[in-house]
Amino acid sequence: MPYLYQAPGLQGHPVPGDAHSTHSSNQSFEQLRQECLWKGVLFEDPDFLANSSSLFFSERPQIPFVWKRPGIKIVENPEFILGGATRTDICQGGLGDCWLLAAIASLTLNEKALARVIPQDQGFGPGYARIFHFQFWQHSEWLDVVIDDRLPTFRDRLIFLHSADNEFWSTLLEKAYAKLNGSYEALKGGSAIEAMEDFTGGVTETFTTKEAPVNFYEILEKALKRGSLVGCSIDTRTAAESEARTPFGLIKGHAYSVTGIDQVNFCGQKVELRRVRNPWGQVEWNGPWSALHLWLTPFLLFMGHTVQSNLILKDESKSFSLTFISSEWRAVDPAEQQCLCHTTLDDGEFWMAFRDFKAHLDKVEICNLNLSQQELLNRDSPRFIRITPGAEEEVDSTKLHNHQMVLGHKCTAVPLEMPNTFWTNPQIKLSLTEKDDGQEGCTFRVALMQKDRRKLKRFGASMLTIGYANYQCPGKEEHLNKDLFKYHASQARSKTFINLREVSDRFKLPPGEYTLIPSTFEPHQEADFCLRIFSEKKAITQDLDGDVDIDLPEIPKPTAPGQETEEEKQFRALFERVAREDMEVTAEELEYVLNAVLQKKKDIKFKKLSLVSCKNIISLMDTSGNGKLEFDEFKVFWGRLRAWTSLFLQCDADRSGTMSSYELRTVLRAAGFQLNNHLLQLIVLRYANEELQLGFDDFLNCLVQLENASRVFQALSTKNKLFIHLNINEFIILTMNI
Structure with missing residues (x-):
């Protein structure tokens, strides 16, 4: 039986309250309205003030704007919707948002979608408290945006979107959308398809x-x-x-x-x-x-202009409209x-x-509002379903794949040019197991969307150039390494890398295992993304970056003095020279000995290890809790140091004393840490410099902190390896130690 899909919120009539409230008070629209009615006050939105900050962020108004409410010097008898919301209610004002108005006009042609965006529980009639709300789809969820009805005017006339009549639904909708994106200015310039998606989730x-x-x-x-x-x-x-x-x-x-x-x-x-x-x-x-329209004054008609059979004459008080059919x-x-x-x-x-x-x-x-409409676009694919995150999920799940591509893990999408960075992007395994009906291949659609770029305009952000590529994978459920991209071409990719909010394409591939990799075109760019995947037949996806696994070596048991090897005896002699009479090493003593030993190594270049690093080392290795390292603790650490130094040198090929943050995934896995993208990004933000490089001291601190946190977690998760339970005292002790 074919799998059917409908976009969330469009099945039948919208369900009130199923959108997430966005107001700073955490109150719903109805709660805010009832509070105003009970207090006998008019609603004023503190989240979108009636001042210039809600209008512009990069320019000063050319005219003096005055914020007024409908019914107060704008019109005498305002109507929210008069005779139904139609495309002819929309007239563009002095804002360059024709793309938004085109989307609104298209929205009026679909009653269900319109009723979702413009809830019917509001108006200028009974219960009017000068508060309105509208609902928009944003990156997998519906948001309820509350506004007041104060509108920017000049000489008692609306400045932006307006209706030819006394209707205000379109004007207030534009204000709600401006609030969603931070300001009216943020709406300047765009593509109608952007607002269409925000109105439907299509x-x-x-x-x-x-x-x-x-x-x-x-x-x-x-x-x-x-x-x-x-x-x-x-x-x-x-x-x-x-x-x-x-x-x-x-x-x-x-x-x-x-x-x-x-x-x-x-x-x-x-x-x-x-x-x-x-x-x-x-x-x-x-x-x-x-139909060509000409506006003529009565004087021109008086001078002998006649109206022929192919003209229609209309009186508009002071002028006449001639329409040439x-x-x-x-x-x-x-x-x-x-x-x-x-x-x-x-x-x-x-x-x-x-x-x-x-x-x-x-x-x-x-913009297709439900995936059964993909039939319109592909005659060979009668129905589409949304792919779910795993094989056991229902096929009509509304879950989406959301990935954050953050500093240090966004790179060019041209693997032949930058294979060392491309492979670090998020990777999603796609299992195509069922062929299309009567076809040899499997049809699916990929849509990669940039999040909140319009809202971030005021901070200088712009649309990034984005795209994605799809590779046949060897079947292993792990993040593909860079070697695969050096020798294998993509099986499918976005038609182009472009600076649009969303890149969307449809593909048909043979059944098999694939890995989808979204990315920016330029390296080191920071943005949030929403990735959606749809398929005609049931398919399975797996986030190859979502699992965290720790595989640390067992801490060796102390060797009895009489059973020590010759190497261990020499190491004990070294420790005795450092520790002296008390046979314990402090952080200061550890700092001295590590810098002395490492500086003699010709194959590693580094700046002096800090005292903080040595305190972190003691925090990791100090099992007795006295703040010092005893011989057996020092010996275990020394083994760790040798292994970590070897890993660092493998990535510091030019012997510059630094390693690229793009190598972290491989290095950490070799050290026993399989981390997801989010954790890797946090590590980069904390330990890498502006050039996304890590020095040896930063690298050492990173591994020490990771192992310390991992061992504490393992010690506290004896009953359930996925969770630990802490009281406030235990939590503070834990965080202070890490």
Whole structure:
């Protein structure tokens, strides 16, 4: 039986309260509203203040903004939603967020998705406390964003997104989205597909119209019928082309919504049409199947301009709108025009022939709200399911793979150029065991998303160039080492490494074991990522970086003095010279002897070991608890030191006295520590320098601390090897010792 999948939150009607509250008070929307009603006060959001910090972060306002509430000098009788939320309610203001408005327009075409984003338990009627809330999908979970209704205005008019009527749902939605991303300015510039995902949690696909598949018309037709969100745009080659108008009235670099698709009878033939909407609410296509609008003053009409049969005349008080109906529409039966919802209004929405659509628009973006809609995009794959983290999970699990690629473990994605760093990225084992129905291969989709980059704009962050590669693995359930990438090519990879929020591609590979590796293009870049994997048939994934395992050597038992070997006798003599009469070594004495011995070694270059390092060593080896090393403790440590020094020298090939942090995984595993990516990243942040290098002293401290923590844990986890239980006294003692 095929496996079905629906995006979380879109099955049937939304469930109130299933989104995570984001307000700083930890109160839900309803709790905050009831508190305001009980106190008789108007809600004011302390998390998104009505001041310039919520507007801009890199510029000063050019005009004096005044924050006002609906019904107070904006309009007399505000409405939240009047006659249903539709795409014609949306008019762009003075903010460059056409991409967001295009996504909102597409959202209005799907009632279930719209009801999820805009909860229906609010308005300007009974229970109105000037508080509203909206819900957005963010990296595997739904968030509930609460706002007040104070809006930026100038001369009593809204500055940003607004409606032609007294509706405020779209204006307040824009404010909630601005709060989610830190400010209104953070919404400048973007791709409609980004907001579409935030409105639905769907999975996206991008088409280039010039390279679209043969069945592109059917793809778009079924996508719109199933409720997918669809946008389109014209690429720009230079910054000067942004918002430049083409001879046919289209705007370059501007985000449009695809709101309809149909066929019309024209001169005895069927013509394929696309309906497109400009979020500006005006400025339309003036080519075939268009309606050209001209605004004339009464004086021009008085001077003899006549209205012909192909013109429609409308009075707008002080001017007149002349709409020139294209010859194509005049040849279409009026009933069919009405069926296609063709209007002559200058509302930014227009029809285009499919051939013109492909010729004049460059990119089409589709956001599928549930994976059964992948059928629209791949005729050979009727259904998709989401891969679960393990074989025993249910196939409709909503769990996602989330990976953090942090400083020291993000590197170029071109393994032939940087094999020494690429292999340190997160690795996810993908087991493709079931072929597609009637096919030889297994179809799956990978979507890699950068997290919170728009929110971090105020701190100078920008979109990183990201991608991923998929390699056939030898079947071992362990992190692949760099040697494999030197001699093996990837089996599949993202089409390009690009600075978009998400890179998403579909692949078909033979059944087998694969390892998926996401990465940035440039080395040493810091960001959080959300990785989602979907497949047509059931598949199994395993995070190769998620397990932690410690395999330390047994501490040898003391050797009786009469049974010591000649080497042990010589070592005892050395210890007696260092320890003197009390036969115990202090931290200061250990510092002296270690520096004296190590500086005589010609094969290792290092700066002087610190007293702190020696105190850490004693903390690890001191079994008696007197703060000093006795002979047997010193002997065990000396064996450790020789082994650790050998590991360090293997990574310090140029004898510079440092090793690359990228070698840590291999070195630590050789020392008995199998750590996940998160722990490795913490170690890098703590012990590596700005060049991501570790000196011998840092390396020694790292191993001492790791072994100390591991041995304490092993001693305390006698009943259950995965957990320990500590009271506050034990916890403080433990942390102070480590």
